[in-house]
Amino acid sequence: MNPQALRLKEEGNALFAKRNYAGAESCYSQALVIDPAMTSLYTNRAMCRFNMKEYNGVIADCDFCLSLDGENIKANYFKSKALAELGDTETANTHAQRAYDICRKTDDRKSLDMTHTWVLNCRSEWWRVRERRRKREAQDLEREVLELLAKDRDETLGSVPEGDEFERKAIWEESEKKAVQLKSIFERARKDDDREREVPPWLVDDISFNVMVDPVITSSGRSYDRAAIQAAIHANAVDPVTREPLTKEELRPNIVLRQACDWFLENNGWAYDW
Known part of the structure; x- marks a missing residue:
């Protein structure tokens, strides 16, 4: 370990403890120029960037660290946290699980509770995101089906001879009846969805x-x-x-x-x- 890089790391740690994240990030960056193979510098800088809400920078640091050490707990953990902030809940869940699995495998009890809690949070948020997407897709489907029904009605009406109001009225009423039935089906499905979907x-x-x-x-x-x-x-x-x-x-x-x-x-x- 290069002495100069180590000194800069310690300076960065002191600044981080004082919540001077920009100053700490600068120290870690300087240290990385000297010793680009020191994995802890990448995760330390990632923590600074996370606190500064620079989530893409967090992911870049974690990815580089993982290219050197794929079993690094902090890199997986903070990559997961940054991905969650950016809305990629599925990949965030994957890295959260990976961090927890490494903790169990290496018997890292200090990080076990932290990663365990984060996995549960990721799972929960991942489920909520999928639920919102599923409901949105159901609404889109309802709209598309009703639009197709209206289009079919209009095309059928277009083929009816002018003056045949009885036939036109029958077509219109039949279309309205189908629309009401379809809306009722989707409404029943929505009521079922209103039940809270939580895994105990x-x-x-x-x-x-x-x-x-x-x-x-x-x-x-x-x-x-x-x-x-x-x-x-x-x-x-x-x-x-x-x-x-x-x-x-x-x-x-x-x-x-x-x-x-x-x-x-x-x-x-x-x-x-x-």
């Missing part, structure tokens, strides 16, 4: 953050989805949350939770896409 916390696996479909319980009383906990045991032979030793033989089906999960998913099929 007890349905979410603490390892994969996906909906549990085959919950099992450990000797410590914690429940996980079978596939997720078995993968964790295979990797480290410990409970990923309590860090206590754990084997596959200690897992038992959580029948009550399984029945609750089955009931919820049967009545809320949208949760599979969560």
Whole structure:
């Protein structure tokens, strides 16, 4: 590690602690000119830029850091935060999950809670964005269908001989009847959508953050989805949350939770896409 780069980094850290983010960013940038391979300089500068709301700069720093160290927790975490601020909730969720997975794999307990909380926030926001998009698309579909119905009516009316008011009235009334029926169908769908679509916390696996479909319980009383906990045991032979030793033989089906999960998913099929 270059002594001059290290000194500039320490100066940057001191300025960051005083919330002088522009000054800290300048120190880290100077240090990077001297030692462009020091990954912590990229994540430190990314933190400065995040606080200054320079989100594209955050992503650029994190990407460069990840090109040097793909397992860097801070780079994945702050890239996720910046992407979320820019509205890319799907990719933000991917990097949030990656940061959390690295924490679990490396047993970085200091960052585990922070990344765990952020994953849940990303998942929640990702779902809300998709819900808004789905509702907007449904509104667009309703408008398009009604426009097609009106176009068909007008074309049919155009083929009716002049003076045949009885036929014209019948065509118009039939078209209006269909329009009312279509609006009623879309309105019923909207009422169903008005029900709050929230996945209850007890349905979410603490390892994969996906909906549990085959919950099992450990000797410590914690429940996980079978596939997720078995993968964790295979990797480290410990409970990923309590860090206590754990084997596959200690897992038992959580029948009550399984029945609750089955009931919820049967009545809320949208949760599979969560």
